[in-house]
Amino acid sequence: MKTVHAVCPHDCYDTCGLTVTADGDRIIRIAGDGEHPITRGFLCFKVNHYEDRLYHPDRVLTPLRRVGPKGSGEFEPVSWDEALAHVGAALRAIVDEYGGEAVLPYSFSGNMGILSEGSMDRRFFHALGASRLDRTICTAAAGAALRHVYGLQLGPDPETLPRVRLVILWGTNPMATNIHEVPLLDTLRKNGGQIWCIDPLRTATAARSDRHVQLAPNSDYALAMGLAREILRRGLYDKAFVSAKTTGLEAFQRACEPWTKARVIAETGLLDAEFESLLQAIVSVRPLLFRSGYGVQRQNDGAKVIWAVSCLSILLGTLQDVGGGHLVGNGGAFGIRHDRLTRPDLMPNPRPRRVNMLTLGQALSNRTRPPVKALIVYNSNPAATAPDQRAVLSGLQRGDLLTIVHEQMMTDTARYADWVFPAAMAMETLDIHTSYWHRYVQLSVPATRPLGESVSNSEFFRRLARAVGLDHPALQATDEELIDDAIDSSHPWMSGICRESLEARPVQKVRLASDVRPFVDTPIPTADGKLHLDPLPIGADPILGDVVPDDALHLISPSRRESIKSSFGNIATVVKQDEPELLMHDVDLTRRGLTDGDAVVVFNALGETLMRVRASDVPAPGTVVSYAVRWNERGGGTNINQLTSQRLSDYGGGGTFYSTWVRVRRA
Ligand code: SF4
Structure with a gap:
């Protein structure tokens, strides 16, 4: 018997430490590493029976x-x-x-x-x-926006979350995609903090938050800019911090100007009272953390959303509190020599x-x-x-x-x-x-x-x-x-x-203490050493609005508890092998004369796919949800990406998966 430390390799925030036991050439147990300070010995639903994946009959074993x-x-x-x-x-x-x-x-x-x-x-x-492949499918828009504002993708240490008194979960669903953040959120709440969730969907996270701000899909930019405009107009921003640490305030003010409260309310579908209570909360509670997921930037305006939320957190001076600021990712906390690792000097043509x-x-x-x-x-x-x-x-x-x-x-x-x-x-x-x-940096040791x-x-x-x-x-x-x-x-x-x-x-934390405040106690690695409120340098060709048919529905295809894109698509103990489903609100079912369980064709100009419609209050009326992504082979030869487009985000060349319109007809 041999037991080693390994690491879950999947594309997931948590990067869990594992304890893997092998008997000869066969792995017999995969468990969470109880010594890991943040993933703490428990694994998500997907990886709890990982032996099913390791020794799956679909595994390719020879060329x-x-x-x-x-x-x-x-x-x-x-x-x-x-x-x-x-x-x-x-x-x-x-x-x-x-x-x-x-x-x-x-x-x-x-x-x-x-x-x-x-x-x-x-x-x-x-x-x-x-x-050269630009690997943009997940986080490119956010990465480009964060480099523009901060020069680096770095946020507060998630282990400081319990010190926060208000966290705004903006387009993120940790119950499905970041399960080890949930105990930290629970501690925050036990300590007297509040969890607000901004999301067009009634996700499992939204349902257990103190407030769910259910805005219209793709209206995140409008909301962030509208909040910023009111903060500036009412003189509620942290003038000393902004003056000492930023450039571009005037240009930012000009960019906010069109986003009047009336326009924002029209675009987001929020009530005036909802807008005002959100504004009141973010200007008055500290420490305040804006926590954005990557889903929110998979839309036409993806980079602008991340830029605007970052600017909001800077205007309010939230970076000055331990735990406060804007956390999208912490990839910039590690020193990895990519040039030495990947050797671009070997290219015969450098471009x-x-x-x-x-x-x-x-x-x-x-x-x-x-x-x-x-x-x-x-x-x-x-x-x-x-x-x-x-x-x-x-x-x-x-x-x-x-x-x-x-x-x-x-x-x-x-x-x-x-x-x-x-x-x-x-x-x-x-x-x-x-x-x-x-x-945490971790070594993953082979067990067999x-x-x-x-x-x-x-x-x-x-x-x-x-x-x-x-x-x-x-x-x-x-x-x-x-x-x-x-x-x-x-x-x-x-x-x-x-x-x-x-x-x-095999598990070591980077030498950046949790109470060191990014960009306050650490240098700001932009060219001028300032945080950039200046708008993103987006060219003169804005993405034109879609021409949307009257009966079109906004399609969102997020991850769920059972999936990380297609990685578990053939594991019967993880992904149910029944038909692909489209979640639709009762109002939209009734409008179309459909009932729960009907077979439907979901289509747009790019393609079509067959699904079974399910009544659900996860989407609001006008929005439908299909969790991504099923294997085509298990869904009649197609999946939801028949309907998503190759169009790129506003900046950074990211995906626009969640800016998709579809129509639905009975199959
Ligand atoms: S939460 Fe699950 S998928 Fe994510 S790193 Fe941990 S075990 Fe892997």
Whole structure:
């Protein structure tokens, strides 16, 4: 028997510490690490039975060669040597004929380990001269807005949450997506604090908050700017703080001017009294924390929303209290040397073609120059998760596209591959993890060898480099060497954190004390050392309003307790295997002559998908909800991303999944 410390690798705020026990080559127990200071030994619903995922019958255990039509999922097992010989020769031929940019990587955060998410893979693509992928699907709009305001993505330490007296949960649902924040919120409340939730949906979090401000979808920017306008107009802002720490107040005031209370009330659908009580609460209670999720920035105005809420928190001087400010993420708390890890210096052309991952459908259309001739997918399942699914699936069907997928399961995307290579699970590989919520660095130690012939992402790209004939020594670095390259022990907040110290103590907090107030006690890393209230430098081409048919409904497709995008889509003990559901308010059901349980076609100009309608008070009238995302293979060949578009957010190139209009008809 062997017990090790590991880390949950999924794309989740919590980045839980795990205790993994193996008996020989089989993992027999995965539990929360009771010693972890913030995840405290309990796991979420999804990971509580992780053995079901580790040893699932869908797991890919050998290299596979396609023998049926693309999308059919018909493959035959082959040896690594044979598969690599074919793939290496095919990639080399494409690069020789079309250039390296004809190869497109496609990955995201299927595994959040620093090595697994972006290390040897990036070195490989850099050395090959491949197109660069802008990995924008989740947080790009927020990241760009936060860099503009603060220069860095950093917020208060979540462990200070119990000291806060008012938290505004703005478009975040920790009951589903950040379960370890819930006990901290409960302590805040026990200590006399209040939880207010701003969300267009009656989520589980909204239902247990002290107040739910249920605004219209996509009206967050209007609300934030309207509140800011009233704070400025009534002289309620922290003049000393704003004067000492910020630039751009006048430009910000001008940007607020159109957002009169009357206009904001019309756009948000709130009552005057609701607006006033929210305003009264945020100007009078301290410490005050604005806590935004990433869902709120997956809309046309996504970056502006995050910018506006940040400005609101700055105007009110909330950063001066321990625990106060605006928390979106804490990724900036860690010193990781991405350049040394990913080696952009290996690129033959330092500015290769860039492709935004949200426009995969367009990139695969064969109209780009050079055309994308090879697609290498890992840590991602774009056939299910990318927007404008019809365009994506049409691209994946192309007979002249070489699709290589490194995967743990036979996903919707793997079914379109020419070659599938088996990927190891996190508990089988060495890695280090940071978090985008808490401030702990962790070492994840393998409990067993990878199952079957599966290999880690780093090993896959070492093998692929050899197969293609890339011989730079950096492409054969070991995982231990990659960890050494990644950790920046010279960073003041990483002092003493290195591979050796993590081997002795696998959970370590960055050296940034909880009561150090970001951007008050730490430098502001913008060019001028100030917080920027100046509006985002958005060009002169605003996103035009949609032309919305009278009977259209606003579709929101958020995560739920049972899902992290498509990662658990085939695990029967986690995701129920019944039909896809569309939640609709009674008012909208009645208007359409529908009743709970009716089969409906949900459609718009991009596509359509079949669902079963369910009466629900989660959405307000005019809004519908479908939780993201089901596997196409388990939903009649399509899912909700038939209806989402490739349109990018206002700034930062982020997704606009939650700015989607649909219509519904009886099936
Ligand atoms: S998915 Fe999130 S909450 Fe669940 S175990 Fe993993 S890190 Fe923890």
